[in-house]
Amino acid sequence: MPIGQLHQQLDKEECEVSLGRTARRFIQAPQKHTHGGHDAQSYLNNESNHRPRQKNGVVKTLVEQARKVCSPEQLEGEFDHLRQALRCNGYYDKTINRAIKKQSRRNEMNDAAEKMLGIAYLPYIINTTDKIERVLKWYNIRTVFMPTQKVSSLLREVKERRDPLSTPGVYSIPYSCVKVYIGTTGRSIATRRKEYERYVCITSETVRRISYRRTHPFTSGSQDQIRGHEGFGSNEE
Numbered sequence: 001m002p003i004g005q006l007h008q009q010l011d012k013e014e015c016e017v018s019l020g021r022t023a024r025r026f027i028q029a030p031q032k033h034t035h036g037g038h039d040a041q042s043y044l045n046n047e048s049n050h051r052p053r054q055k056n057g058v059v060k061t062l063v064e065q066a067r068k069v070c071s072p073e074q075l076e077g078e079f080d081h082l083r084q085a086l087r088c089n090g091y092y093d094k095t096i097n098r099a100i101k102k103q104s105r106r107n108e109m110n111d112a113a114e115k116m117l118g119i120a121y122l123p124y125i126i127n128t129t130d131k132i133e134r135v136l137k138w139y140n141i142r143t144v145f146m147p148t149q150k151v152s153s154l155l156r157e158v159k160e161r162r163d164p165l166s167t168p169g170v171y172s173i174p175y176s177c178v179k180v181y182i183g184t185t186g187r188s189i190a191t192r193r194k195e196y197e198r199y200v201c202i203t204s205e206t207v208r209r210i211s212y213r214r215t216h217p218f219t220s221g222s223q224d225q226i227r228g229h230e231g232f233g234s235n236e237e
Contacts (some may be wrong), residue, residue, distance in 0.1 A: 046090030059086060059099045117141055123148045165190040 044050060044058045071090050079100060086096050117140045122129050124145040133143040161199040173181040174194065185192045 042087065043089050047090075055091075056095065056099070059091060059096055062086075063099045119144055121146055163190070165193065 043062075044055060046055055048055075062082055063079075066075065066082060070078045082095065083096050087093070098209065119142045120132075120136055121144050122132060124147060129143070129145060133145075136143050168184075168186050169189060170184045171192065172191050173183075175181065183192075
């Protein structure tokens with residue numbers, strides 16, 4: 001592409017930049033090209049079959065774009081251009097001015113919030129914290145008053161706290177090794193815990209008996225002793 005055409009395209013699509021006497025940069029918002037040879041720029045017409053929220057969103061978006069892109073010196077001229085373009089598209093001056101004022105108010109609030117150095121939370125005491133607020137305001141510190149006593153601290157809890165093991169859910173059982181068993185139950189976790197404890201006791205007793213039988217095998221003499229032990233205390237002579 002030739003350099004001349006490239007400059008023309010940049011001038012049309014990008015924002016216009018001009019340097020003043022004080023070498024300050026004045027930026028103007030990129031403007032939409034005309035369609036069909038009309039003087040008015042083709043935005044969403046106010047008489048079209050769209051929701052009012054969408055039409056108000058067009059005005060709000062254009063105002064916000066102009067405020068973010070334009071320099072303060074070019075801002076008022078851009079607003080005049082927006083008023084003229086939106087009037088040609090059927091928008092009322094009341095709607096346009098309301099969007100501009102609302103955006104200006106919002107920016108002032110944001111600027112004031114950015115200037116604040118911090119926030120001080122103080123308990124409200126009559127004729128005391130009001131003076132502290134005025135002093136802190138000089139140092140760009142916002143004051144938030146906290147109530148000395150809340151209603152929630154005076155009222156007791158309606159529901160009693162339930163034992164966490166009395167509800168169903170997911171549980172974990174750590175082993176002596178690194179592994180952990182994770183399970184879920186529809187009953188209470190306390191019931192499941194008792195079942196595991198009972199199972200461990202039964203398993204331990206079974207293992208103990210098996211190990212005892214392996215280490216102490218039965219002999220004929222031991223069987224006689226067991227029989228004699230079973231008959232001990234009988235009434236037979």
